[in-house]
Amino acid sequence: MLLEIQNIHKTYPRGRPVLNDVSLSLERGQTLAITGESGSGKSTLLNLAGALDSFDSGEIVLDGTALSRLDDRGRALLRREDVSLVFQQFNLIPSLTVAQNLSFHARLANRVDPEWLAHLTATLGLADLTQRYPEHLSGGQQQRVAIGRALAVRPKLLLADEPTGNLDETASAAVLDLMLSLVADTGAALLLVTHSPVIAARLDRTAHLANGRIA
Numbered sequence: 739m740l741l742e743i744q745n746i747h748k749t750y751p752r753g754r755p756v757l758n759d760v761s762l763s764l765e766r767g768q769t770l771a772i773t774g775e776s777g778s779g780k781s782t783l784l785n786l787a788g789a790l791d792s793f794d795s796g797e798i799v800l801d802g803t804a805l806s807r808l809d810d811r812g813r814a815l816l817r818r819e820d821v822s823l824v825f826q827q828f829n830l831i832p833s834l835t836v837a838q839n840l841s842f843h844a845r846l847a848n849r850v851d852p853e854w855l856a857h858l859t860a861t862l863g864l865a866d867l868t869q870r871y872p873e874h875l876s877g878g879q880q881q882r883v884a885i886g887r888a889l890a891v892r893p894k895l896l897l898a899d900e901p902t903g904n905l906d907e908t909a910s911a912a913v914l915d916l917m918l919s920l921v922a923d924t925g926a927a928l929l930l931v932t933h934s935p936v937i938a939a940r941l942d943r944t945a946h947l948a949n950g951r952i953a
């Protein structure tokens with residue numbers, strides 16, 4: 739099993755419990771949609787799986803590593819090398835070109851593979867745009883760069899939070915298709931938060947969060 743989320747409890751300071759005994763697991767190469775109403779804890783769960791935040795009890799095991807046992811350095815290493823994130827806001831670096839944005843995380847992780855980068859660039863339809871800056875790209879193009887950047891390191895786990903939430907229907911479908919096919923190429927597992935039943939239906943499984951639990 740690549741990712742095991744075991745009996746997780748999470749309450750923010752001065753808040754009510756957001757996750758109450760949540761468990762789920764994901765195998766290598768599997769894709770899982772997390773759905774649920776606004777405020778049901780979807781992003782919280784994603785952040786915990788990406789070691790961006792801590793939980794109160796339970797355990798998350800990523801490829802044999804128990805996240806609760808990692809110190810800050812271990813968490814930083816995991817985020818750099820094993821887990822990649824794609825957000826609704828594309829979060830590209832405005833002062834870097836498309837090519838530089840694409841290779842940014844791979845450089846940080848010391849894992850630049852020019853052939854893989856070229857494949858990503860071509861597959862994502864970015865070959866003619868490599869010298870452009872993010873402000874001169876459409877939303878769909880920006881998100882394709884963000885997906886390429888996330889996959890350039892060949893992460894074990896890709897976490898995507900409403901990755902097509904800022905795109906129109908056509909761009910959204912195209913971006914999702916590309917993301918699913920490239921995730922399959924890398925053998926990574928995908929955990930994707932979405933409000934859309936249409937998008938959720940494209941993934942292998944769906945986990946629905948309600949009242950802090952998987953319904």
Ligand SMILES: Nc1ncnc2c1ncn2[C@@H]1O[C@H](COP(=O)(O)OP(=O)(O)OP(=O)(O)O)[C@@H](O)[C@H]1O
Binds near residue numbers: 777779783
């Ligand atoms: N950093 C924080 N501090 C305090 N409370 C928080 C924090 N982040 C989230 N919350 C609260 O935790 C609950 C779950 O938030 P979360 O963002 O995980 O939900 P969500 O299902 O992703 O929502 P949405 O679909 O609107 O993005 C909400 O009630 C939210 O207000």
